[in-house]
Amino acid sequence: MEWAMAELLHNPAILAKVKQELSVEIGSERDVQEQDLSRLPYLEAVIKETMRLHTTAPLLLPHRAEADVQICGYTIPKHTQILVNAWSIARDTNYWDEPTKFKPERFLNSEIDFRGKDFSFIPFSAGRRICPGLNLGVRMVSLILANLVHKFEWKLPNAVEPKDMDMKDKFGITLQKAEPLVAFPVTSASC
Numbered sequence: 001m002e003w004a005m006a007e008l009l010h011n012p013a014i015l016a017k018v019k020q021e022l023s024v025e026i027g028s029e030r031d032v033q034e035q036d037l038s039r040l041p042y043l044e045a046v047i048k049e050t051m052r053l054h055t056t057a058p059l060l061l062p063h064r065a066e067a068d069v070q071i072c073g074y075t076i077p078k079h080t081q082i083l084v085n086a087w088s089i090a091r092d093t094n095y096w097d098e099p100t101k102f103k104p105e106r107f108l109n110s111e112i113d114f115r116g117k118d119f120s121f122i123p124f125s126a127g128r129r130i131c132p133g134l135n136l137g138v139r140m141v142s143l144i145l146a147n148l149v150h151k152f153e154w155k156l157p158n159a160v161e162p163k164d165m166d167m168k169d170k171f172g173i174t175l176q177k178a179e180p181l182v183a184f185p186v187t188s189a190s191c
């Protein structure tokens, strides 16, 4: 949520596109509701791009090999603890064009999804242990982000310019912003 808001404030042109989509699909009279989400493809692309560039759990959760396995010529012995670097996979230039750039458009007209079938993009992991909260998590983040953008204008403190925002991350079990996002909501003209 924090990374998605930070990227939108850091990229005003992308924020304007999200607002435009919401204005056309929802209008100014009401909040965004869960049943609206399927009509907001650009918002969905923003969520996916946020999860790609700022993978929530960069090394997923530790896994363990149940049996000896061969992967790309390497033998992984039974009972080895395995950490999958989903963060690095999501920035691999073999799969992603300009991987360090925030470009939601890469997910428009693309079949790539985070449901565990595309191994280049696994923010929820894949296989039997894939996050069981995937649908709930995506819906919650989408709905909250959509309403924050739809209902408010946002201002950065101390006249900070969007391009000067601190976008560094802090490595951990989850990938947090090194500097927490501070932004002020201002009532939108459409409220």
Ligand code: HEM
Binding pocket: 056, 057, 060, 061, 062, 123, 124, 125, 126, 128, 129, 130, 131, 132, 133, 134, 136, 137, 138, 141
């Ligand atoms: C955007 C939000 C979320 C993200 C990015 C996320 C991501 C993940 C990841 C990467 C894993 C590790 C999977 C693995 O490698 O084994 C995981 C596991 C898990 N998540 Fe989530 N998650 C999110 C939301 C949720 C929510 C809302 C719930 C519950 C309501 C939830 C419940 C769980 C549980 C129980 C596991 C452990 C599954 C297992 O080990 O079998 N998650 N999640």
